[in-house]
Amino acid sequence: xxxxxxxxxxxxxxxxxxxxxxxxxxxxxxxxxxxxxxxxxxxxxxxxxxxxxxxxxxxxxxxxxxxxxxxxxxxxxxxxxxxxxxxxxxxxxxxxxxxxxxxxxxxxxxxxxxxxxxxxxxxxxxxxxxxxxxxxxxxxxxxxxxxxxxxxxxxxxxxxxxxxxxxxxxxxxxxxxxxxxxxxxxxxxxxxxxxxxxxxxxxxxxxxxxxxxxxxxxxxxxxxxxxxxxxxxxxxxxxxxxxxxxxxxxxxxxxxxxxxxxxxxxxxxxxxxxxxxxxxxxxxxxxxxxxxxxxxxxxxx
Amino acid sequence: xxxxxxxxxxxxxxxxxxxxxxxxxxxxxxxxxxxxxxxxxxxxxxxxxxxxxxxxxxxxxxxxxxxxxxxxxxxxxxxxxxxxxxxxxxxxxxxxxxxxxxxxxxxxxxxxxxxxxxxxxxxxxxxxxxxxxxxxxxxxxxxxxxxxxxxxxxxxxxxxxxxxxxxxxxxxxxxxxxxxxxxxxxxxxxxxxxxxxxxxxxxxxxxxxxxxxxxxxxxxxxxxxxxxxxxxxxxxxxxxxxxxxxxxxxxxxxxxxxxxxxxxxxxxxxxxxxxxxxxxxxxxxxxxxxxxxxxxxxxxxxxxxxxxxxxxxxxxxxxxxxxxxxxxxxxxxxxxxxxxxxxxxxxxxxxxxxxxxxxxxxxxxxxxxxxxxxxxxxxxxxxxxxxxxxxxxxxxxxxxxxxxxxxxxxxxxxxxxxxxxxxxxxxxxxxxxxxxxxxxxxxxxxxxxxx
Numbered sequence: 001x002x003x004x005x006x007x008x009x010x011x012x013x014x015x016x017x018x019x020x021x022x023x024x025x026x027x028x029x030x031x032x033x034x035x036x037x038x039x040x041x042x043x044x045x046x047x048x049x050x051x052x053x054x055x056x057x058x059x060x061x062x063x064x065x066x067x068x069x070x071x072x073x074x075x076x077x078x079x080x081x082x083x084x085x086x087x088x089x090x091x092x093x094x095x096x097x098x099x100x101x102x103x104x105x106x107x108x109x110x111x112x113x114x115x116x117x118x119x120x121x122x123x124x125x126x127x128x129x130x131x132x133x134x135x136x137x138x139x140x141x142x143x144x145x146x147x148x149x150x151x152x153x154x155x156x157x158x159x160x161x162x163x164x165x166x167x168x169x170x171x172x173x174x175x176x177x178x179x180x181x182x183x184x185x186x187x188x189x190x191x192x193x194x195x196x197x198x199x200x201x202x203x204x205x206x207x208x209x210x211x212x213x214x215x216x217x218x219x220x221x222x223x224x225x226x227x228x229x230x231x232x233x234x235x236x237x238x239x240x241x242x243x244x245x246x247x248x249x250x251x252x253x254x255x256x257x258x259x260x261x262x263x264x265x266x267x268x269x270x271x272x273x274x275x276x277x278x279x280x281x282x283x284x285x286x287x288x289x290x291x292x293x294x295x296x297x298x299x300x301x
Numbered sequence: 302x303x304x305x306x307x308x309x310x311x312x313x314x315x316x317x318x319x320x321x322x323x324x325x326x327x328x329x330x331x332x333x334x335x336x337x338x339x340x341x342x343x344x345x346x347x348x349x350x351x352x353x354x355x356x357x358x359x360x361x362x363x364x365x366x367x368x369x370x371x372x373x374x375x376x377x378x379x380x381x382x383x384x385x386x387x388x389x390x391x392x393x394x395x396x397x398x399x400x401x402x403x404x405x406x407x408x409x410x411x412x413x414x415x416x417x418x419x420x421x422x423x424x425x426x427x428x429x430x431x432x433x434x435x436x437x438x439x440x441x442x443x444x445x446x447x448x449x450x451x452x453x454x455x456x457x458x459x460x461x462x463x464x465x466x467x468x469x470x471x472x473x474x475x476x477x478x479x480x481x482x483x484x485x486x487x488x489x490x491x492x493x494x495x496x497x498x499x500x501x502x503x504x505x506x507x508x509x510x511x512x513x514x515x516x517x518x519x520x521x522x523x524x525x526x527x528x529x530x531x532x533x534x535x536x537x538x539x540x541x542x543x544x545x546x547x548x549x550x551x552x553x554x555x556x557x558x559x560x561x562x563x564x565x566x567x568x569x570x571x572x573x574x575x576x577x578x579x580x581x582x583x584x585x586x587x588x589x590x591x592x593x594x595x596x597x598x599x600x601x602x603x604x605x606x607x608x609x610x611x612x613x614x615x616x617x618x619x620x621x622x623x624x625x626x627x628x629x630x631x632x633x634x635x636x637x638x639x640x641x642x643x644x645x646x647x648x649x650x651x652x653x654x655x656x657x658x659x660x661x662x663x664x665x666x667x668x669x670x671x672x673x674x675x676x677x678x679x680x681x682x683x684x685x686x687x688x689x690x691x692x693x694x695x696x697x698x699x700x701x702x703x704x705x706x707x708x709x710x711x712x713x714x715x716x717x718x719x720x721x722x723x724x725x726x727x728x729x730x731x732x733x734x735x736x737x738x739x740x741x742x743x744x745x746x747x748x749x750x751x752x
Contacts, residue, residue, distance in 0.1 A: 051416055054416075055353075060339060221354070224353070230343055232343060235372070236369050236371055236376075237347075238367055
């Protein structure tokens with residue numbers, strides 16, 4: 001009898017589950033702090049982010065914040081406000097801060113070890129494992145959905161700096177579509193120099209907010225003004241609107257971002273060159289149109 | 302939750318009603334700031350957060366620009382609430398333009414929270430001192446048992462097994478409005494009393510707490526102290542032990558009363574004694590409409606109007622008795638039937654059909670709670686039909702006018718009554734006319750003028 005649960009009931013509207021994806025790519029943060037024009041380092045960034053986490057927890061006692069770091073070669077959970085309270089025996093924010101810092105340090109060291117043998121880093125590509133972090137976030141949200149009858153409103157916030165990795169295109173797009181399916185908006189805040197096509201598409205498709213702050217020094221104000229807003233309040237608040245979305249895709253064969261290409265008529269895979277056979281589904285294109293047409297006619301009869 | 306007259310709105314309304322000086326004094330404590338902030342509507346919370354690090358006043362106009370046009374009513378509600386709780390103070394500048402500024406104490410407390418983080422009101426005692434603490438289930442059971450015991454004593458003092466240490470005078474304060482005590486007569490539950498029993502635990506608790514606070518002054522206790530203590534209590538961790546020595550005298554006397562209500566459990570060790578907050582206490586500052594503290598239901602209603610209540614509680618039996626005929630009682634089961642007579646009885650006591658239906662739905666046994674509808678439709682319909690039965694005839698005090706001297710006078714009178722909005726019935730053949738009782742004086746004046 002105890003296992004039976006009362007009927008499903010949602011929390012009040014403004015209880016949120018916020019999964020924050022944090023870019024810890026050392027290449028990006030290194031270049032950002034080296035450029036003399038913008039003196040913005042990772043530690044300064046944390047000075048803005050940790051009060052933001054605190055403020056999310058302050059807004060509602062049922063709010064739930066999860067931090068996920070995405071590094072060069074790996075990604076992992078950094079902080080979970082639900083378990084932190086249970087283990088520490090008290091919601092102490094100094095503890096929150098030190099926990100985040102120590103876990104981050106551990107993560108970065110591990111990420112560095114893992115990334116050492118990786119050819120990608122040697123080749124100079126400096127994108128983070130964004131697709132993996134996004135999938136982790138969605139898995140976490142699915143677990144919360146299934147854990148009980150009451151769950152808060154989830155949303156994902158990406159704090160991304162490093163440029164997009166075109167090789168992750170398929171994985172990222174799949175994650176975005178699954179977020180759309182489970183009605184999880186993806187907010188994105190781009191800290192780097194360039195706009196991110198991935199994040200523009202992610203926010204556009206899932207109905208989140210895409211923002212590229214002009215001044216990184218005022219990051220906390222951007223956070224509180226835009227990203228702290230719960231989903232219900234967004235319907236009557238003036239929030240940044242998308243200016244333009246970069247819908248370009250990456251080809252599946254060379255992972256290059258392309259404007260125009262070839263699309264497999266069966267599985268919709270994208271290629272930059274004409275292939276005889278689709279590498280994804282194995283459909284044969286070598287016979288040309290005539291035979292395909294005959295086959296179709298045959299099957300219709 | 303049906304709208305009943307005695308439902309108290311929430312803790313924060315009470316805080317908002319405090320005089321300005323007392324309110325400012327409350328904001329010395331960061332817990333109260335925190336509780337106040339969390340009680341605000343979402344939009345208001347956001348405004349506070351956004352203005353938190355801005356020291357200069359911000360004009361009302363620029364805040365209004367944050368909102369879309371269809372959110373303007375929400376915006377007004379948020380601003381009103383912030384002003385009411387004195388979180389915002391209004392500054393009118395030379396150009397007669399209003400701008401808002403955060404309460405400085407509130408602002409610095411919240412800034413500190415964001416940067417350094419919140420802390421606990423007091424350290425829990427180490428587990429080496431408190432040997433055996435009750436488990437979460439035990440604690441919840443204790444809280445509910447204590448609360449039921451209190452309720453039973455409240456509705457009929459004779460039935461309580463263990464008398465609480467509330468003085469009879471205190472008890473009478475609680476009973477005020479719920480029971481009517483006539484001379485030489487056993488006290489009867491009033492209409493409000495019945496409605497009170499059908500409310501959710503949180504709403505009931507809040508009603509009692511409100512009475513408790515509002516009568517604090519008679520007991521020589523400052524209500525502000527009580528409010529701040531109760532709010533602070535809701536920030537303690539449920540199930541942890543806290544030393545009684547850390548409390549002030551006022552708080553220590555209050556905590557005994559709170560233990561009687563089941564908000565805290567008092568325990569004594571070899572040297573020290575401590576209190577353990579229960580779920581009732583930690584939910585106190587949560588917005589009360591929030592049904593996050595849902596109890597397990599116990600009632601099954603069948604299509605043949607029989608009710609089976611799987612409960613050992615006397616209180617549940619008493620509540621069922623309000624609208625159903627209890628047929629027999631087994632150790633863990635109360636079997637009753639909803640009959641026309643029992644319902645008429647309930648309606649006479651001022652309980653509405655909606656309240657009964659929502660009580661049955663809210664307390665549905667988990668087995669039936671999964672089904673839709675939880676309460677069979679024929680039963681809910683019949684309960685509503687029986688209620689409307691009683692409302693078939695509406696009584697309006699009225700006056701009959703007849704023997705008019707002429708058709709003209711009669712028609713003029715009819716027109717006049719119609720214009721005033723008091724005409725109920727007319728018969729032009731017999732020249733009779735019935736008019737609402739409260740219009741009679743106007744009619745008399747009218748006839749006098751006719752002459």
